[in-house]
Amino acid sequence: MADYCPVYAPFFGTMGCTAAIVFSCLGAAYGTAKSGVGLSAMGVLRPDLLIKCIIPVVMAGILGIYGVVVSVLLSVALKQTLFAGFIQFGAGLSVGLSCLAAGIAIGITGDAGVRATAQQPRMFVGMILILIFAEVLGLYGLIVALILNTKASGTESICQ
Secondary structure: OOOOOOOOHHHHHHHHHHHHHHHHHHHHHHHHHHHHHHHHHHHHHOHHHOOHHHHHHHHHHHHHHHHHHHHHHHOOOOOOOHHHHHHHHHHHHHHHHHHHHHHHHHHHHHHHHHHHHHHOOOHHHHHHHHHHHHHHHHHHHHHHHHHHHHHHOOOHHHHO
16 A cells, blocks of 8 residues: 555645646746737737737636646645556646647737737737637647546545
């Protein structure tokens, strides 16, 4: 029993929770900041498009929600096997790093997209399509993390 449930096994699950929230919030913060700079520059030229072009900031904020969801789900099991700890660590890294990548993509696309929309309003649809493809990168990480979390559940009864 001690081989399956060492005292340090919960450390990996905790690091999975930490990785999920930290990296996804880093992605959300970068995406918000980078696209917010473009939004501010665009608002000087075309203040009538300000509310319409706030979409990249909203999409970047959704990435943080993905990390919160996975962190809460991973934090449910306090006593766990080493296997479950490793799986939860992988789940946290999965959602966290994919949201970080999505946040970078949303930030760069949002910055350039809202500036281009200020000059040519027909660029708005193209910007939205690219932002959707960037956002779905974080969603892929969320899906993988949820699947991994289901693989880790059910092993807690061994460590009673």
